[in-house]
Amino acid sequence: xxxxxxxxLAFLAIFFFRGLYMNSYHxxxxxxxxxxxxxxxxxxxDFAHSPTHPPGMKLLMAWFTLPLGLNVPIPQGFxxxxxxxxxxxxxxxxxxxxxxxxxxxxxxxxLLLGLLAALYVxxxxxxxxxRKSALFAVALFVFFPSIIALSAISDNDIMVAAFFIMTLYxxxxxxxxxxxxxxxxxxxxxxxxxxxxxxxILLIPLMLLASVILLFTEHPxxxxxxxxxxxxxxxxxxxxxxxFFVFIGVVSAFVVNAGYFFQGTFTPLxxxxxxxxxxxxxxxxxxxxxxxxxxxxxxxxLGSSQIFAKDPHYFRGQWVTTEDWYFFIFSxxxxxxxxxxxxxxIALALYPKLKHGRTIDMTLILLTVVxxxxxxxxxxxxxxIRHLLPIYPLLFVLLAMLWQYAQEHVTxxxxxxxxxxxxxxxxxxxxxYYLSYFNELIGGSANGHKYFLDSNVDWGQDLNxxxxxxxxxxxxxxxxxxxxxxxxxxxxIRSHLIPCERTPGKHVLSINNLHGLLFTGQPKDCYAWxxxxxxxxxxxxxxxxxxxx
Numbered sequence: 001x002x003x004x005x006x007x008x009l010a011f012l013a014i015f016f017f018r019g020l021y022m023n024s025y026h027x028x029x030x031x032x033x034x035x036x037x038x039x040x041x042x043x044x045x046d047f048a049h050s051p052t053h054p055p056g057m058k059l060l061m062a063w064f065t066l067p068l069g070l071n072v073p074i075p076q077g078f079x080x081x082x083x084x085x086x087x088x089x090x091x092x093x094x095x096x097x098x099x100x101x102x103x104x105x106x107x108x109x110x111l112l113l114g115l116l117a118a119l120y121v122x123x124x125x126x127x128x129x130x131r132k133s134a135l136f137a138v139a140l141f142v143f144f145p146s147i148i149a150l151s152a153i154s155d156n157d158i159m160v161a162a163f164f165i166m167t168l169y170x171x172x173x174x175x176x177x178x179x180x181x182x183x184x185x186x187x188x189x190x191x192x193x194x195x196x197x198x199x200x201i202l203l204i205p206l207m208l209l210a211s212v213i214l215l216f217t218e219h220p221x222x223x224x225x226x227x228x229x230x231x232x233x234x235x236x237x238x239x240x241x242x243x244f245f246v247f248i249g250v251v252s253a254f255v256v257n258a259g260y261f262f263q264g265t266f267t268p269l270x271x272x273x274x275x276x277x278x279x280x281x282x283x284x285x286x287x288x289x290x291x292x293x294x295x296x297x298x299x300x301x302l303g304s305s306q307i308f309a310k311d312p313h314y315f316r317g318q319w320v321t322t323e324d325w326y327f328f329i330f331s332x333x334x335x336x337x338x339x340x341x342x343x344x345x346i347a348l349a350l351y352p353k354l355k356h357g358r359t360i361d362m363t364l365i366l367l368t369v370v371x372x373x374x375x376x377x378x379x380x381x382x383x384x385i386r387h388l389l390p391i392y393p394l395l396f397v398l399l400a401m402l403w404q405y406a407q408e409h410v411t412x413x414x415x416x417x418x419x420x421x422x423x424x425x426x427x428x429x430x431x432x433y434y435l436s437y438f439n440e441l442i443g444g445s446a447n448g449h450k451y452f453l454d455s456n457v458d459w460g461q462d463l464n465x466x467x468x469x470x471x472x473x474x475x476x477x478x479x480x481x482x483x484x485x486x487x488x489x490x491x492x493i494r495s496h497l498i499p500c501e502r503t504p505g506k507h508v509l510s511i512n513n514l515h516g517l518l519f520t521g522q523p524k525d526c527y528a529w530x531x532x533x534x535x536x537x538x539x540x541x542x543x544x545x546x547x548x549x
Contacts, residue, residue, distance in 0.1 A: 460484015
């Protein structure tokens with residue numbers, strides 16, 4: 001046990017110290033200025049500002065930076081201001097003298113949440129296998145490229161992923177124990193997941209469906225321990241399940257209301273005007289009187305969530321408006337290390353043997369993985385693999401089961417050792433460019449932009465890499481078209497904007513800008529003239545260099 005603990009701490013230390021390095025290495029990404037919202041909410045308490053996403057991560061990031069004594073601008077037009085614009089002003093104008101320290105501390109919650117998720121992976125895996133197999137699951141977590149990248153920037157995806165596995169872990173414990181404490185912890189974690197991101201709401205149907213499936217097995221269902229002493233009828237079991245969901249609903253609703261400082265709770269449904277019919281009858285006059293036991297701005301934000309958006313997206317080298325139901329499936333196949341995909345294939349082939357004695361765990365894992373993937377596959381909102389992040393900690397637990405099974409089968413054990421070595425090599429070699437990682441199925445990270453843009457490849461994270469590249473070549477000035485929210489001048493980069501017509505010079509372009517994902521006010525096809533020009537160099541897999549004579 002002592003040896004296992006030492007190895008676990010070593011893995012967590014690798015994750016933590018590498019995260020600190022990545023924190024300092026990454027420039028400010030395109031979405032990180034939303035920390036302005038968190039600071040503005042602490043200062044004003046006005047949740048009418050930027051209601052589209054829940055405020056959990058924004059408030060947490062801001063809380064970590066409060067000791068810095070930041071100068072937070074609150075203009076006269078607040079709350080109707082652009083959080084991205086004011087986020088950049090907050091970082092690089094009002095607090096320019098400490099902007100690096102500010103960015104560093106705003107990212108610390110992501111790293112700590114990543115560590116928390118790793119611990120839950122270990123605890124769950126050690127319960128269904130053994131400590132050595134659980135260490136294998138933690139190793140997979142610690143070296144997974146997308147988790148490394150998203151734990152080193154201010155982003156709510158790592159928060160919802162952490163509280164997904166935490167909620168399901170405590171839900172599993174309640175099914176097995178019937179203890180009120182486990183039910184309360186389930187409701188508490190569910191509430192924080194709902195505050196993290198709107199996709200946290202998927203936990204409710206997933207747990208409900210798992211409960212229904214367990215009704216028809218020999219395993220217990222969510223029911224208090226004191227009611228398990230004798231055989232219960234199906235009706236009693238159904239009542240127990242409903243009582244459990246009412247209980248965790250009350251606990252999670254309290255947490256969500258607390259996250260919004262209890263603003264607008266029990267607002268009648270008639271005062272909402274939803275952009276989408278995201279709930280059955282949400283726009284029905286017959287339900288106008290119904291008071292909603294959630295904060296006004298939470299439900300308002302859920303109704304206007306980008307999950308329902310139908311914006312064009314970039315896929316396989318072109319802009320499309322079709323649904324592309326396999327967008328996220330393809331993302332999963334090319335953004336997950338190939339060695340891990342092979343291990344998952346083996347685990348599925350051995351599913352009947354791995355499931356033995358683990359029905360509850362397998363039910364929760366497979367329901368979550370399939371449910372989240374299907375949900376995003378049928379929705380129009382097509383962006384990065386980060387939206388599937390909650391499935392990965394559960395997949396690591398599944399692979400811990402495979403690792404334990406392999407210890408009694410020599411050939412499989414040797415194969416897993418080879419695959420694990422391949423996994424480590426493929427992820428270590430991409431350091432420090434984890435965000436734009438792609439596996440061998442498409443030829444590696446260098447080809448990622450041929451299929452995807454945005455947070456799968458380029459989030460503006462590599463501006464510091466541009467400065468290193470210039471210093472290595474002794475360049476004093478470049479033509480630059482940068483996608484992220486950072487300021488090149490403050491990073492020591494002297495540059496001029498690349499024009500939209502053919503111009504001689506050394507041009508450095510973010511891949512997003514090259515393909516038309518521009519936020520600079522320029523036309524979408526501004527750099528179409530460069531798309532067929534072979535780049536002379538590449539910076540960090542997210543930025544291309546063109547030498548135009």
